[in-house]
Amino acid sequence: xxxxxxRRRLIGGLAASGSWLAACGRIDQQAPVPQLLDAADGFTLxxxxxxxxxxxxxxxxxPAQISSSFxxxxxxxxxxxxxxRLLDTxxxxxxxxxxxxxxxxxxLSLAQLQALPSRTQITLHQCDEGWSAIGQxxxxxxxxVLALSGLAKSARYVVFHCLDKIDLDGNYYxxxxxxxxxxxxxxxxxxxxxxxxxxxxxGAPLRLRVETQIGYKNAKYVDRxxxxxxxxxxxxxxxxxxxxxxxxxxxxxQ
Amino acid sequence: xxxxxxxxxxxxxxxxPLPVRVWHWANAxxxxxxxxxxxxxxxxxxxxxxxDDGHEGMPAFLSLTGTGLELxxxxxxxxxxxxxxxxxxxxxxVIDDGFGGHYLLAFSAxxxxxxxxxxxxxxxxxxxxxxxxLLYGVxxxxxxxxxxxxxxVPRDLTLRNIGHEIAQHLRLRRTRGAAARDYNLLQKLSYxxxxxxxxxxxxxxxxxxxxxxxxxxxxxxxxxxGRQSAxxxxxxxxxxxxxxxxxxxxxxxxxxxxxxxxxxxTGRFVVEKESLT
Numbered sequence: 001x002x003x004x005x006x007r008r009r010l011i012g013g014l015a016a017s018g019s020w021l022a023a024c025g026r027i028d029q030q031a032p033v034p035q036l037l038d039a040a041d042g043f044t045l046x047x048x049x050x051x052x053x054x055x056x057x058x059x060x061x062x063p064a065q066i067s068s069s070f071x072x073x074x075x076x077x078x079x080x081x082x083x084x085r086l087l088d089t090x091x092x093x094x095x096x097x098x099x100x101x102x103x104x105x106x107x108l109s110l111a112q113l114q115a116l117p118s119r120t121q122i123t124l125h126q127c128d129e130g131w132s133a134i135g136q137x138x139x140x141x142x143x144x145v146l147a148l149s150g151l152a153k154s155a156r157y158v159v160f161h162c163l164d165k166i167d168l169d170g171n172y173y174x175x176x177x178x179x180x181x182x183x184x185x186x187x188x189x190x191x192x193x194x195x196x197x198x199x200x201x202x203g204a205p206l207r208l209r210v211e212t213q214i215g216y217k218n219a220k221y222v223d224r225x226x227x228x229x230x231x232x233x234x235x236x237x238x239x240x241x242x243x244x245x246x247x248x249x250x251x252x253x254q
Numbered sequence: 255x256x257x258x259x260x261x262x263x264x265x266x267x268x269x270x271p272l273p274v275r276v277w278h279w280a281n282a283x284x285x286x287x288x289x290x291x292x293x294x295x296x297x298x299x300x301x302x303x304x305x306d307d308g309h310e311g312m313p314a315f316l317s318l319t320g321t322g323l324e325l326x327x328x329x330x331x332x333x334x335x336x337x338x339x340x341x342x343x344x345x346x347x348v349i350d351d352g353f354g355g356h357y358l359l360a361f362s363a364x365x366x367x368x369x370x371x372x373x374x375x376x377x378x379x380x381x382x383x384x385x386x387x388l389l390y391g392v393x394x395x396x397x398x399x400x401x402x403x404x405x406x407v408p409r410d411l412t413l414r415n416i417g418h419e420i421a422q423h424l425r426l427r428r429t430r431g432a433a434a435r436d437y438n439l440l441q442k443l444s445y446x447x448x449x450x451x452x453x454x455x456x457x458x459x460x461x462x463x464x465x466x467x468x469x470x471x472x473x474x475x476x477x478x479x480g481r482q483s484a485x486x487x488x489x490x491x492x493x494x495x496x497x498x499x500x501x502x503x504x505x506x507x508x509x510x511x512x513x514x515x516x517x518x519x520t521g522r523f524v525v526e527k528e529s530l531t
Contacts, residue, residue, distance in 0.1 A: 037371060040378030048466050056469040061306075071309045124306055124481055126465060128373055130299035131309035132481050212466045248370025249377070253466040 034247065045251035049180060057186055058211040061122045066194060067133040070125075072201030075164035075173070078221055083163050091205040096145075096189070100159075100227035103150030110191060110205050116140045116148075119188050127215035128252065137209045138192030143183045145225070151179075154229045157239070158182040160208055163221035166241060175219040175240040176231055176250075177210060186211040189222065214252040216242045267435055269523035274399070277390040278518055284383035285495065288456075291376040292492055293361060298369060300360040302489060306475070308482035315486070320358035323348050330358065384457050387449070394449075403437060404446055410439040428509050430526045444498060452495050459488040 077083075086094050091110050098106040120138040146158070162173035181187060187210045191198050198204045203220025210217050217240070231239040231250075242248035270278070300318035301308070308314065317333045318341075330346030332339045347362035394400040409415060419438050422429070429438060437445070461467045462474040462484035478484035506514045510526070517523035 034371075037374045037378060040381060041374055043381065044377055048464075052466050052470050058465055058469040059472050059475065065306070067307050067309070069309075069311055124465075126463070126481065127299075127309075128370075130295065130485060131301075132307060133309050134307050212469055214465070242370050246370035247368045247374065249374035253464060 037247070037249065041249040041251050044249075044253070048251075048253055052212070055180075055184060058123060061124065061134055063122065063136065065134050066122060066136055070133045070135050070193075070202065071127075071131065072199075073127060073215065074220060075166055076201040078164035080163070080165070083221075086163075086205070087200065094205055094223075096206060096222065097224040098145060098149045098227075099224070101152035101155040101229060102146075102227050103152060104148070106145070106149045108145070108148075113140050113145075113189065113191060113206070116144055119186070120192075121186055121188070121209070121211070123186070123209070123211045125215060125218070128248070129215075136194045137188060137190040138195075139188035139190030139206075139209065141185065142187045142189055142208070143185070145189060146182065146227070149227075151227060155179065155227045157228050157231055159226040159228055159231070159234050159239075160219040160222045161224040161226060162219050163223045171235070171241065171245075173219060173221070173241050174235055175208070175217055176228075176234060177213075177217065181210055181212055181217075181253075184210070184212055212253060216240070216248065217252055265525055267517075267523045267525055268521050269517045270521045271397075271399075272521070273390065273393045273397075275518055275521060277386055277393070280382060280386040281390075284379050284386065285499070287379040288376060288383060289492060289496055289499075291372050291379065292489075294363055294367070294369075294372045295376060296489060297359045297361055297363060300358075302486040303482035304479070304486060305482055306480040308485075318346055318358065318360050320346055320348060323356035323358060328356075328358075380457070380460060383453065387453055387457070391449070404442050404449075406439055406442055410442070415439065426508050428526070432525075434525050444501075448495065448498055452491050452498070455491045456488060456495065459484040459491065463488070 095107040095109045119141050122136045124132055124134050126132045157176050157178055159176040164173050166173050189206050190209045191206055193202055206222045207220040208218050236244040238244045239250040243250050301314035302316040303314050320328050320330045322328045328348050329342050332341045347359050348356050419440055462478050468474050513524050
């Protein structure tokens with residue numbers, strides 16, 4: 001079911017529809033229709049930001065409510081040799097890079113991340129496909145990592161570059177948040193799940209939990225955090241893999 | 255009897271003021287687009303659960319599953335509770351995922367369908383639906399139309415009238431004469447249920463699927479009994495709305511299509527004379 005679910009979204013299949021993607025690129029630049037879609041998404045973003053200006057916390061659940069099984073959606077094992085080597089050494093040689101519009105670019109090993117003050121939360125994960133599951137996540141608040149690196153004045157978005165290639169055309173997964181969602185107290189870089197180290201299928205060594213958002217914003221296998229002023233230069237410019245290749249809306253908060 | 259006084263009454267009523275007509279068509283566009291995109295979203299995970307937690311492997315009270323997806327004729331099974339129906343050929347369309355595998359959709363989707371955009375359009379039309387309903391609700395209250403046209407009056411509620419209306423509907427008998435000037439009781443009730451029941455329930459249960467919204471309004475979970483319950487209620491209410499539309503369109507077709515369409519476009523409705531034959 002796991003790989004299947006990520007593929008379900010790719011009706012027609014990327015492999016079979018390179019020309020379709022090219023056509024979409026054309027549509028993006030010319031037709032007003034996708035612009036209308038993005039305008040509606042922008043409207044949703046501003047309306048919701050008015051509603052949640054006080055940054056309310058999402059509901060946290062009790063240990064008894066944790067799902068006995070938690071779907072592993074999207075990539076469940078990154079295929080690159082690089083990832084296999086990291087896995088063999090239990091991510092000892094891996095470090096999270098933080099760069100871009102920051103005052104101090106950082107490289108933080110898993111041990112260093114785990115030494116920072118942590119947050120543990122039991123929350124409801126929702127996939128845009130419709131299913132949901134409850135898990136417990138332990139990690140370091142993203143706000144804390146960004147405070148360590150310091151943000152340049154022009155910083156507006158936080159981009160997550162991942163270790164997994166979700167499709168066949170060689171693109172690594174990527175996602176992005178604006179500072180409002182990035183600095184939310186429940187937005188954490190999780191290295192633990194249900195009291196254990198984060199499983200490979202759920203995004204080891206590090207995944208994003210952004211509890212105010214839908215599934216695909218919660219990037220797995222986070223390798224590098226880039227702070228930018230605009231999403232134009234990221235991928236095809238819509239801010240994330242699904243946004244670029246499936247026309248998903250960037251502000252998925254609904 | 256009303257039939258004896260048709261000469262006293264004008265033949266043409268100005269039945270639908272402009273706000274009613276604008277709302278009707280804005281709502282029609284919104285509802286049709288939402289039903290279309292909504293069923294495509296349902297397509298990708300055709301299982302309904304109760305409570306907060308719900309994913310494959312968990313008990314679903316409604317579920318569409320396929321077996322032998324790689325075979326020329328895959329079998330599809332619809333389960334509601336403990337009842338199973340083999341719906342091969344009726345529901346369930348199997349699609350090649352482009353990676354050498356197959357999966358099941360409830361309905362067939364366009365070959366180049368992108369799911370992400372479908373969901374985005376659903377929200378875009380959600381704005382159309384909810385903003386037009388809000389404006390229309392204000393209009394209904396402020397203009398007195400709610401009281402004058404939609405709320406039942408005492409004579410609607412007599413047993414004799416209720417029995418008469420049900421019989422007229424079952425016989426597909428068209429209302430003529432003075433009685434055609436007002437909505438009948440069944441019409442009033444169905445409009446009230448749609449405007450004040452189904453559409454608000456759809457909007458609220460849809461909002462309950464948003465993490466950001468429920469962070470601010472956690473009582474929505476209590477109202478619907480959990481995240482998956484809200485999703486299930488959303489689909490059930492959408493199905494009821496779809497049923498309403500089928501009946502609504504059918505009745506327009508059998509009750510004087512041109513007259514009714516004209517009245518919803520220009521506002522003018524011709525009252526047919528009552529005939530005793």
